[in-house]
Amino acid sequence: MNQKPIVGFIGLGFMGHGMAKNILKGGHELWVKGRSNRRPIESLISMGAREASTPRDMAARCDVVHLCLSNSQQVEDVLRGEYGVFSGARNGLFVIDSSTADPSSTLKLAEELAAKGGKLVDAPLGRTPKEAEEGALDAMVGCDAATFETLEPLMRCWAKTIRHVGPVGSGHKMKLLMNFIGMSYGAIFAEALALGVKIGIPPQTLRDVIAPSRMGNGFFDTFMRYVVDRHRDAHKFSIANAAKDLRYVNNLANEAKVLNLMGSAARQYYTQAEATGHADDYVPMLSDHVGAWNGVNIEEAVRRGAES
Numbered sequence: 001m002n003q004k005p006i007v008g009f010i011g012l013g014f015m016g017h018g019m020a021k022n023i024l025k026g027g028h029e030l031w032v033k034g035r036s037n038r039r040p041i042e043s044l045i046s047m048g049a050r051e052a053s054t055p056r057d058m059a060a061r062c063d064v065v066h067l068c069l070s071n072s073q074q075v076e077d078v079l080r081g082e083y084g085v086f087s088g089a090r091n092g093l094f095v096i097d098s099s100t101a102d103p104s105s106t107l108k109l110a111e112e113l114a115a116k117g118g119k120l121v122d123a124p125l126g127r128t129p130k131e132a133e134e135g136a137l138d139a140m141v142g143c144d145a146a147t148f149e150t151l152e153p154l155m156r157c158w159a160k161t162i163r164h165v166g167p168v169g170s171g172h173k174m175k176l177l178m179n180f181i182g183m184s185y186g187a188i189f190a191e192a193l194a195l196g197v198k199i200g201i202p203p204q205t206l207r208d209v210i211a212p213s214r215m216g217n218g219f220f221d222t223f224m225r226y227v228v229d230r231h232r233d234a235h236k237f238s239i240a241n242a243a244k245d246l247r248y249v250n251n252l253a254n255e256a257k258v259l260n261l262m263g264s265a266a267r268q269y270y271t272q273a274e275a276t277g278h279a280d281d282y283v284p285m286l287s288d289h290v291g292a293w294n295g296v297n298i299e300e301a302v303r304r305g306a307e308s
Contacts, residue, residue: 004028005154008058009049010078010085011068011099012040014236015125018132019068019098019158020044025135026157031058055081059088064154068098068125071244072105079109091117094151098139100124100179100241102248103172104255106142110168119147122168123155124175128222129236136160140178142171176252179245180263185219186242186283187266190290193227197296202305203287204228226284228302239286240279243270 008031009020017040024030030049034041045051052058055078059065065085069075075097079085085095095113097106097120110120126138139159141148148164155162165174196206207224210216225234246267253260273281273289281289291298 005063005094006031006061007154008033008052008062008065009068010034010055010058010065011070011074012037012044013068013070014129015098015132015137016040016066016068017043018129018134019066019137020049021047021133022135022158023066023154024048026154028154028157031061033058054083054088055079055085056083056088059085059093060090063092064094064096064151066096066098070099070241072099072102072248075099075101076105076109080112086112086116089113089116089118093118094147095120096123096151096155097121097172098123098125100175100245100248101172102251103169103176104251106172107169119143120168121147121151122171124171125159126161126175126178131160132158139163140165140171140174142166142168142173144168173252176245176249179242180249180266182219183242183246183270183283184262184266185217186223186286187269187290189220189223189227190269190287193287193298194291194294194296197291197298197301198294202308203298203302204305223284223287226282227287227298230299230302232282235282235284237283238279239270239273239281239283242283242286243267243274243279246270 004027006029007023010033012034020032024047031052032041032044032049033052033055067075106122113120122142123139131137135158137159138161139155141164165171193203207228222235225231246263249263250260273286278289287298
């Protein structure tokens with residue numbers, strides 16, 4: 001591979017734009033492919049990126065293709081489609097999938113790319129779009145040791161903390177465990193807030209007590225920044241993605257024949273919110289929906305708490 005590999009990037013959403021920007025800042029030639037939203041594409045082109053006509057065109061031009069998509073179906077479509085990456089893949093191509101994906105799909109795709117002489121690496125992300133723009137994300141990487149050594153300098157463009165967690169598929173498994181914990185926190189926080197309001201404990205009191213305790217954490221802080229401060233963009237992760245990730249967790253548990261009662265319970269909250277038209281809301285907004293299902297208005301409870 002070139003000393004400065006030519007890089008392609010597909011998936012320029014909340015996380016992808018910042019990652020791609022920092023790859024450019026790292027001195028790499030960058031090719032991008034977006035969808036209907038032209039804003040991130042034009043932003044990157046103004047910084048020096050070039051636009052590929054198709055994923056196949058990108059694969060033919062690049063040494064490494066990054067993916068940062070919403071789910072495994074989108075990853076499969078981009079890789080296997082008529083004009084997909086696999087149709088333009090050549091010996092030595094690396095694909096880094098930073099999506100949060102179903103590990104069983106990841107392993108099948110890795111086998112298909114290996115048959116073409118390439119390697120698929122799963123490198124899902126931790127932290128938020130803010131850190132993506134700063135080049136300070138976390139990465140959980142699944143691949144062999146030699147591939148990790150080859151690609152780590154490139155990943156350093158957009159990640160501050162990089163952990164090689166095992167062979168291909170391990171990164172996506174680790175990310176699902178992380179999101180299982182995080183999304184379960186969100187469901188618990190939402191339920192505790194609704195119960196608290198019902199029994200006379202306002203949301204800001206809950207925050208003031210929990211945040212400095214051993215139960216406080218970064219997820220709680222951003223969740224409550226929305227609940228109490230009504231900061232809409234405090235945690236930009238959609239309810240649709242949360243529901244999807246918990247479905248993948250359930251699939252993983254089924255394949256491993258592991259009881260997953262907590263994951264199944266948390267999934268119901270996000271599935272209900274998604275089914276009732278709130279898929280595009282962010283995870284902390286689950287508090288409003290759980291409150292409403294229990295007959296309480298969380299925003300009004302915050303206002304009353306401020307007045308008391």
